[in-house]
Amino acid sequence: MQAIVLRGYGDPSVLQFENIPSPQYGRDEILVDVRATSLNRADLLQRMGFYPDPFPSTVEVPGMEFSGRVAAVGDRVKLWSVGDEVMGIVSGGAYAEQLAVHERQAMRIPHNVSLANAAAIPEVFITAWDALVLQGGLTSGRWALVHAGASGVGTAAVQICKAMGARVIATCSTAKVDAVKALGADVVVDYTSQDFVETVKQATNGKGVDVILDVIGGEYLDRNVACIAVRGRIVQVGVMGGGNTAFNLGALMPKRASLTGTVLRARPLEEKIALSQRFSREITPLFESGLLQPVIDRRYPFTAIAEAHAFMGANGNVGKIVIDIAG
Numbered sequence: 001m002q003a004i005v006l007r008g009y010g011d012p013s014v015l016q017f018e019n020i021p022s023p024q025y026g027r028d029e030i031l032v033d034v035r036a037t038s039l040n041r042a043d044l045l046q047r048m049g050f051y052p053d054p055f056p057s058t059v060e061v062p063g064m065e066f067s068g069r070v071a072a073v074g075d076r077v078k079l080w081s082v083g084d085e086v087m088g089i090v091s092g093g094a095y096a097e098q099l100a101v102h103e104r105q106a107m108r109i110p111h112n113v114s115l116a117n118a119a120a121i122p123e124v125f126i127t128a129w130d131a132l133v134l135q136g137g138l139t140s141g142r143w144a145l146v147h148a149g150a151s152g153v154g155t156a157a158v159q160i161c162k163a164m165g166a167r168v169i170a171t172c173s174t175a176k177v178d179a180v181k182a183l184g185a186d187v188v189v190d191y192t193s194q195d196f197v198e199t200v201k202q203a204t205n206g207k208g209v210d211v212i213l214d215v216i217g218g219e220y221l222d223r224n225v226a227c228i229a230v231r232g233r234i235v236q237v238g239v240m241g242g243g244n245t246a247f248n249l250g251a252l253m254p255k256r257a258s259l260t261g262t263v264l265r266a267r268p269l270e271e272k273i274a275l276s277q278r279f280s281r282e283i284t285p286l287f288e289s290g291l292l293q294p295v296i297d298r299r300y301p302f303t304a305i306a307e308a309h310a311f312m313g314a315n316g317n318v319g320k321i322v323i324d325i326a327g
Contacts, residue, residue, distance in 0.1 A: 003096035004305060006060040009049030012306035012313075015095075020059055023093065025100035027074040032086060032101060034068040036119035036299075037094040039312050039321040040152065041215075041238060042265060046092075047309065053092035054266040063094025064265060067109065067118035068326075077103045085109050087118040088276060089126060091265050095305065097325060104273045107280045110287035113294065120152075120294035120320035121287070126279050127264055128157035128213065131235040133164070135260055136211035140165030143209040145200060145227055147216050149185060150176035150318045153237065155295040157213050158183045160283075163291040169203055171196050179318045183295070200227040208232060208255075218242035221259075228257045236261045295319030 005018045025031040045051035046062050053060060067087040070080050080086065086106040093099045109118040132138045138161065146157040149170025161168035162184040170185040173192055180188045187203050189196040200209055208229035214220055218241030224234050225248065234257065252259065264272075286292045297317040300308040302325045312321055 001097040002302070003059075003061050004063070006047065006062060009047060012047070012309040014047060015306045015309060017303075018059075020061075020096075022098045023096075023100040025072060025074055026102075027076040028102055028104075029074050029100045030070050030077055030080050030086070030103050030106060031072040032066065032068040032099050032106070033071045034066050034094060034097055034099055034325045035115050036068075036117075036325055037063045037066050037323045038119045038123065038152070039308055039323065040064050040123050041240065041312075044309060044313060055091045057093070061093045061096050063090070063092060063096065063099075065089050065119060065121075065123040066094040066099060067115050067121075068099075069115070070106075071098065073103070079103045080106060085115050085118075087122050089122045089264065089272065095323075102269060102273060105269070105276050107276050108284065110284050112288055112290075116299075116324065117294050117296060117322070120296050120322055122276075123264070124152040124156040124320065125160070125283065125292070125294075126275060127237055128153050128160050129279065129283055130264065130275060131213050131237050131262060132157060132160060132211055135262060136213070136233045136235050138164070138166050138211045142166050142211070143204055143207075143229070144168045145196070145209040145212045145224075146170045146185075147212075147214045147220065148172065148240070149180040149183075149188065151215065152295075152317075152320045153213070153215060154180070155183055155319045156292075158185050159292050159295075163286050169196070169200055169209065173315075176318050197223050197226045204229070211235065213237060215239075216241040218245050221245055221247050222251065225251045225255070225257070228252075228255055230255050230257070232257045234259045237263070296322050298322075299324055 070084045150172040169187040212234045215238030217239035299322040
């Protein structure tokens with residue numbers, strides 16, 4: 001099968017195609033013919049040598065989410081049959097024509113989402129839902145602050161907030177303000193010309209937000225603390241602005257607030273299975289009702305994956321960049 005194999009690290013030119021054997025699937029696993037995958041910031045970091053697959057195989061194939069059809073099943077598989085359409089998250093291996101995944105980690109595709117578009121759902125919607133709701137405790141009527149509101153995770157987070165009846169403030173750059181407003185954000189902050197701390201105070205009448213989803217880190221940390229409400233929760237899911245920063249811990253303590261760091265990729269298989277199964281039960285129906293939808297900026301053929309990486313690296317996208325692996 002054709003796959004992207006990393007033999008070195010660097011700019012998008014290191015993304016080279018190789019013919020490698022199809023993956024072996026276990027008794028509890030399914031073999032999937034991959035229809036599409038999507039880019040994530042972690043893919044760019046992995047390509048540059050900063051974020052290796054935490055569960056490496058003999059060859060390093062990037063790619064963390066997929067949609068496709070079941071090609072074969074292990075002899076203990078009960079949930080799927082050959083030909084079923086599935087989507088899911090993996091720690092790596094989705095930049096390939098086939099992959100193997102545990103049957104309980106695969107998820108059904110919402111009936112009103114095409115197989116080609118379903119690859120834009122798993123990673124960002126699970127990440128946003130887990131951070132905001134499961135770890136952040138967001139509920140109807142409360143306030144959330146979502147940074148990078150036009151990113152894949154950001155566009156998913158804004159939609160999840162509105163679907164559950166929460167109010168959301170989102171930050172983004174000037175060119176993306178209208179797109180984030182169209183997703184339903186109650187307040188959109190152009191971070192190039194506005195102070196999100198002041199905007200949060202005005203919008204919440206000085207109370208602050210209950211949950212912050214942050215993919216930036218760096219100097220945003222102190223400003224996030226200034227925005228958080230008493231007993232609020234800051235959930236850190238990325239560090240695009242830097243992982244090392246001075247931090248005024250004393251400002252956090254009077255608010256009795258919490259700061260949680262989280263990643264999805266490195267979690268053990270059973271945790272990923274539990275999360276995927278719960279997502280299928282609780283969130284997939286929201287796509288079918290129209291409350292949620294994958295946001296796709298553009299798509300590239302598999303042969304143009306280096307071009308797709310370069311586009312994401314330039315921060316031009318609103319939502320997801322999808323890679324079509326099969327027609």
